[in-house]
Amino acid sequence: MENIDLSLINWSRGQFALTAIYHWFFVPLTLGLAFLLAIMETIYVKTGNPEWKRITKFWMTLFGINFAIGVATGIILEFEFGTNWSNYSWFVGDIFGAPLAIEGIMAFFLESTFIAVMFFGWNKVSKKFHLLSTWLVAFGANISALWILVANAWMQYPAGMHFNPDTGRNEMLNFWDVFLSPVAINKFLHTISSGYVLASVFVIGVSAWYLLKNRELVLAKKSIAVATVFGLIMSAFLILTGDGSAQQVAQKQPMKFAAMEGLYEGTNGQGLIVIGAPTPGKKYNDDQKSHLFKIEIPRMLSFLGYHDFNAFIPGIKDIIEGGYEFKNDNGEVVKALSFEEKSRRGKIAIAALANYNKIKATDNDSLKQAYLTELRENFQYFGYGYFNDPSQIIPNVPISFYSFRIMVGLGFLFLFIFIYSLYLLFKNKITGQKWFLRLAIISIPLAYLATQAGWIVAEMGRQPWVIQDIMPTMVAVSHVDVTAVLITFWLFAVTFTILAIAEIKIMTKQIKLGPKTDGGN
Amino acid sequence: MEFLNRFWKLYYDGFRNMGQLGRNLWIIITIKLAIMFLVFKLIFFPNHLKHNFNSDADRGNHVIENLTKPANN
Numbered sequence: 128m129e130n131i132d133l134s135l136i137n138w139s140r141g142q143f144a145l146t147a148i149y150h151w152f153f154v155p156l157t158l159g160l161a162f163l164l165a166i167m168e169t170i171y172v173k174t175g176n177p178e179w180k181r182i183t184k185f186w187m188t189l190f191g192i193n194f195a196i197g198v199a200t201g202i203i204l205e206f207e208f209g210t211n212w213s214n215y216s217w218f219v220g221d222i223f224g225a226p227l228a229i230e231g232i233m234a235f236f237l238e239s240t241f242i243a244v245m246f247f248g249w250n251k252v253s254k255k256f257h258l259l260s261t262w263l264v265a266f267g268a269n270i271s272a273l274w275i276l277v278a279n280a281w282m283q284y285p286a287g288m289h290f291n292p293d294t295g296r297n298e299m300l301n302f303w304d305v306f307l308s309p310v311a312i313n314k315f316l317h318t319i320s321s322g323y324v325l326a327s328v329f330v331i332g333v334s335a336w337y338l339l340k341n342r343e344l345v346l347a348k349k350s351i352a353v354a355t356v357f358g359l360i361m362s363a364f365l366i367l368t369g370d371g372s373a374q375q376v377a378q379k380q381p382m383k384f385a386a387m388e389g390l391y392e393g394t395n396g397q398g399l400i401v402i403g404a405p406t407p408g409k410k411y412n413d414d415q416k417s418h419l420f421k422i423e424i425p426r427m428l429s430f431l432g433y434h435d436f437n438a439f440i441p442g443i444k445d446i447i448e449g450g451y452e453f454k455n456d457n458g459e460v461v462k463a464l465s466f467e468e469k470s471r472r473g474k475i476a477i478a479a480l481a482n483y484n485k486i487k488a489t490d491n492d493s494l495k496q497a498y499l500t501e502l503r504e505n506f507q508y509f510g511y512g513y514f515n516d517p518s519q520i521i522p523n524v525p526i527s528f529y530s531f532r533i534m535v536g537l538g539f540l541f542l543f544i545f546i547y548s549l550y551l552l553f554k555n556k557i558t559g560q561k562w563f564l565r566l567a568i569i570s571i572p573l574a575y576l577a578t579q580a581g582w583i584v585a586e587m588g589r590q591p592w593v594i595q596d597i598m599p600t601m602v603a604v605s606h607v608d609v610t611a612v613l614i615t616f617w618l619f620a621v622t623f624t625i626l627a628i629a630e631i632k633i634m635t636k637q638i639k640l641g642p643k644t645d646g647g648n
Numbered sequence: 649m650e651f652l653n654r655f656w657k658l659y660y661d662g663f664r665n666m667g668q669l670g671r672n673l674w675i676i677i678t679i680k681l682a683i684m685f686l687v688f689k690l691i692f693f694p695n696h697l698k699h700n701f702n703s704d705a706d707r708g709n710h711v712i713e714n715l716t717k718p719a720n721n
Contacts (some may be wrong), residue, residue, distance in 0.1 A: 153655065188669070191670075191673065192669075192673065195673035195674070195676060195677050196673070196676060196680075198677065199680065199681060199684065202658075202684060203684065203688065206684075206693035207693070209693065209694075209696060209697075209698075210692075210693040210694060210695065210696050211694040211696075213695070213696035213697045214711050214714050214715070216697070217697060217707060217708070217711040218711060218715075243658065243659060244658065246662065246670075247658050247659065247661065247662025248658060251654075251657075251658055251661070254656070293708070293714075294704070294708045295708040295709070295711040295712040295715065296708065380677075401709050477715070477716055478716075480712065480715065480716050481712075481716035484709070484713075484716065525676065526657055538664075554660060602714070602715060605696045606675075606714070607696060613693065614692070615688070615692050615693070618688070618692070622680075622683060626676075629676060633669070633672070633673075637669065
């Protein structure tokens with residue numbers, strides 16, 4: 128792999144990151160607003176109050192704008208898999224195939240059928256059937272997210288698969304091991320709940336704008352009430368699933384966990400840094416301090432990682448040198464291998480695959496069996512075989528560190544917004560709190576920043592791996608002309624920027640126009 | 649039959665009575681999908697392995713060769 132141009136890898140990564148970030152610009156609002164619509168319509172059906180129908184229809188219009196502009200932006204990622212990440216695509220094909228096929232068949236049709244009823248069906252179908260359609264759109268959208276997140280979780284924690292050395296592909300051994308892996312469950316729940324929080328912040332922010340303009344007071348207050356309660360419950364859920372995700376990362380991706388903290392030398396009862404700055408240019412084996420400054424909560428990182436205030440959290444240097452004890456997937460206490468040892472075993476696995484591939488057409492069964500045994504015994508370290516320098520397996524520490532704090536810090540800001548909003552609603556004082564209404568409006572872009580930061584932690588923090596411990600990014604990339612990647616990078620940048628501008632312009636125009644005066648019957 | 653008729657009418661009336669915003673959104677969707685599938689997919693995103701190799705066996709061998717290059721160096 129040494130002959131692959133570094134600029135090809137970097138531009139391919141940049142291209143994928145760009146499209147994924149833009150795709151995720153549209154998705155979380157769809158996930159969350161769909162449920163808020165369903166709740167609002169449920170209140171309409173239960174109370175018969177036409178104001179709730181008007182409110183539902185207004186938010187449904189904004190949902191429609193976001194859905195229409197965002198729909199199919201994820202397809203570009205599929206294109207990139209086939210063109211720019213062909214080694215990876217081939218290698219994982221069978222694992223990704225099943226979840227994505229289910230997505231195509233089940234969620235897409237559920238979503239696209241009932242979305243028509245949702246928009247066109249007012250006064251055409253019964254109230255209850257319309258409401259059912261709205262709920263099914265919400266579930267369909269979230270099920271769509273489920274499958275791609277299961278696939279992503281598998282890349283972070285490749286469970287339930289078997290590598291076939293004859294085809295060069297991974298094959299699924301057990302669907303449920305892939306689907307119900309603890310990483311997949313936490314990732315799905317944490318990601319969708321971040322979408323619910325974003326949508327709640329969006330509804331409160333837009334409603335706050337109406338209150339500041341002294342317009343649509345009833346719609347705004349009722350919308351804030353629904354979004355506040357939903358957002359508050361989902362924030363609690365987000366914290367709970369965030370805790371679950373932290374445990375999974377600590378145990379399955381300890382390097383990512385250490386990078387998120389800028390932790391080089393671990394200890395028992397490790398503190399969690401609340402505010403700090405990692406030392407720029409710090410190497411894992413130099414004598415510089417890990418942080419320029421830091422304020423930490425004692426023992427909290429150990430608790431986050433293992434629900435044990437005294438647990439040992441390995442730092443970057445510990446992970447490279449090995450020798451510390453940890454519990455493996457079978458619950459046995461084992462000693463961590465050093466980078467050097469993992470690299471040695473990885474090289475054995477790669478050599479075994481190369482040798483097996485050379486003789487697989489022959490009838491030398493005993494030699495083939497010997498290579499296969501070597502490959503299987505060392506396959507879990509396969510990816511380490513591509514590295515000679517330990518610093519190559521360290522993700523970007525400052526990006527992981529700051530992204531994590533942006534995500535968590537803003538998450539707590541939104542929690543404050545929901546709690547304070549609830550207080551103001553109870554006291555009937557929300558219209559008078561102009562600073563709070565302004566904060567709610569500013570929080571809309573912050574919610575997008577928080578959710579993007581979450582993805583940056585997840586994806587940058589797991590570098591250099593596309594598949595944890597098995598396939599590094601540099602091996603996954605196709606040997607294509609870097610100029611082609613550069614051209615498509617800029618084409619996407621222009622196309623998606625136009626789409627994002629269209630979304631913001633159409634959305635703000637519609638918000639300024641406000642809801643139609645009559646919700647109809 | 650009655651159900652299918654109502655289903656068809658739902659779409660037909662929905663599209664016929666669509667407001668300006670809905671029409672604009674459909675224009676955006678159409679242009680976007682055309683750019684994605686007719687420009688990006690056809691011109692810039694051939695499937696690398698399907699385009700360059702004739703059989704799954706060849707594709708598998710190519711990927712295995714890529715995977716095992718360091719061991720051969």
